[in-house]
Amino acid sequence: MSSATTVLPGAICLVGPTASGKTDLAVALTEKLPCEIISVDSALVYRGMDIGTAKPDAALLQRAPHRLINLIDPWESYSAARFYQDALREMQDIQRSGKIPLLVGGTMLYFRVLRDGIAAMPEADAVVRAEILDLAQRFGWPHIHKLLQEVDPDSAARIHPTDPQRLQRALEVYRVTGRTLSECWAAQSIGKTGNDVNPHYTENEEGLPPVPWRLLFLGLAPSSRALLHQRIEKRFDLMLEQGLIAEVQALYESGRLNPSMPSIRCVGYRQVWDYLAGVLDYAQMRERGIIATRQLAKRQLTWMRSWPDLHWLDSMDENVLDQALKLINGAAIY
Numbered sequence: 001m002s003s004a005t006t007v008l009p010g011a012i013c014l015v016g017p018t019a020s021g022k023t024d025l026a027v028a029l030t031e032k033l034p035c036e037i038i039s040v041d042s043a044l045v046y047r048g049m050d051i052g053t054a055k056p057d058a059a060l061l062q063r064a065p066h067r068l069i070n071l072i073d074p075w076e077s078y079s080a081a082r083f084y085q086d087a088l089r090e091m092q093d094i095q096r097s098g099k100i101p102l103l104v105g106g107t108m109l110y111f112r113v114l115r116d117g118i119a120a121m122p123e124a125d126a127v128v129r130a131e132i133l134d135l136a137q138r139f140g141w142p143h144i145h146k147l148l149q150e151v152d153p154d155s156a157a158r159i160h161p162t163d164p165q166r167l168q169r170a171l172e173v174y175r176v177t178g179r180t181l182s183e184c185w186a187a188q189s190i191g192k193t194g195n196d197v198n199p200h201y202t203e204n205e206e207g208l209p210p211v212p213w214r215l216l217f218l219g220l221a222p223s224s225r226a227l228l229h230q231r232i233e234k235r236f237d238l239m240l241e242q243g244l245i246a247e248v249q250a251l252y253e254s255g256r257l258n259p260s261m262p263s264i265r266c267v268g269y270r271q272v273w274d275y276l277a278g279v280l281d282y283a284q285m286r287e288r289g290i291i292a293t294r295q296l297a298k299r300q301l302t303w304m305r306s307w308p309d310l311h312w313l314d315s316m317d318e319n320v321l322d323q324a325l326k327l328i329n330g331a332a333i334y
Contacts, residue, residue: 008214010333011091011101013040013114014324015304016220017297018106018267019231021315023056025220026104027064028321033102033328036094037066038087040105043266044069045078048251051244052268054235066104074263075256084113084208091213100334101213106296108303113208115215120207121169121184125176132168132175141167152180160260216331218324219310221301227316232293239268240286248272267292 012035016022026037039045043053047070050057056066067090072078087110091101103111136144142161148171149156155170170181177184222228248269251257257264259273268289275285304310311327313320328334 008212009091009095010214010216010331011103012328012333013111013215013217014102014104014220015040015108015111015217015300015307015310016106016315017228017300017304018054018293019228019235019297020106020221022104022106022220023054023060025313025315025320025324026102027060029102029324029328030064032321032325034099034334035102036097036099037064038090038094038101038103039066039068040083040087040103040107040110041069042078042083042107042110042262044105045071046074046263047072049074049247049263049266049269051239051242051247052266052272054239074251075254075261077262080109080113081118081208083110084118084211087114088211091211106300108300108307111217114211114213117210118208119184121173121181122176125172128172128175129168132171136164136168144168144171147171148174155181158262160258214331214333216328216333217307217310218327219304219307219312220315220320221304221312222316223314224316228297229294232297233290236268236286236290236293244268245272245275249276252276267296 012029014022014026014029026035029035030037041053043049044055044066045068046053049055055069056064068083068086071086087103091103094101103114105111132144135147141164144164144167145156145159145161148159148167151174152170159166159170161167173179173181173184222231251264251269252273259265259270264270264273271280271285271289271292274280274288275282280288313323313327317323
């Protein structure tokens with residue numbers, strides 16, 4: 001007696017570098033298909049960070065609502081593991097309403113945790129943990145941060161020198177396994193590029209499986225790198241015109257943030273922060289903001305080139321919407 005084959009629900013994943021036109025195509029898709037948009041962007045989760053993140057405005061959100069934006073304040077933390085749980089909940093809710101989840105963004109780490117899950121971290125080691133705590137009591141947590149920097153500079157860059165819980169865990173993982181947090185993460189990943197573009201990496205203690213969905217990945221980018229650079233420069237200048245400096249100044253004057261925090265490390269925000277602090281003049285701030293955004297786009301494209309089963313679309317092709325619809329229909333997502 002044969003059992004029926006379980007057909008997994010389908011979801012569309014629209015990925016691409018910053019300034020590639022993902023939002024425009026996503027909105028157009030919602031007008032052709034029964035889709036609802038889920039943001040896959042580590043910067044859009046922050047309230048009060050609208051201009052520099054190119055967050056959809058009120059008019060666009062009324063036309064095409066986006067889930068998973070404006071979730072937390074800039075001084076709060078958000079992780080890949082939390083995104084996984086939030087996205088899965090929203091995908092299930094959209095499915096129950098008879099619609100298709102359309103996940104849109106450029107935070108490739110978030111897409112990867114949906115596709116691959118999250119590897120479990122090693123269990124705590126009481127002896128190693130006690131040794132680290134003893135060092136911290138004698139020399140202070142900045143000393144632990146320096147020790148971590150020597151063996152795991154990536155984690156040290158992500159973790160503030162006065163964050164005892166995360167510093168302890170990161171150094172413990174290395175001393176127990178001989179591998180960094182990033183290496184433990186990569187151990188279960190296929191196609192790892194070593195170019196994480198999301199600053200909100202978190203160690204996950206229990207691990208999470210890949211989501212039980214059929215994910216169709218569409219990759220959107222201009223065919224010309226020079227054209228993408230032009231779009232980035234134009235958009236950054238528009239952000240400055242729209243009031244990016246005033247937006248960052250409100251964050252700067254809040255007294256609750258510092259440039260080591262993930263929210264302020266977002267491209268554009270760190271450069272304007274340094275301008276407000278007197279580290280950069282206006283011209284330097286503009287130039288470095290554009291350069292940082294180009295570097296982000298380069299890392300995103302590197303991820304995309306390593307991604308299996310990615311269907312590429314040229315964002316400058318006037319028929320890009322029709323091509324996307326053809327791929328979606330061919331994949332029998334709905």
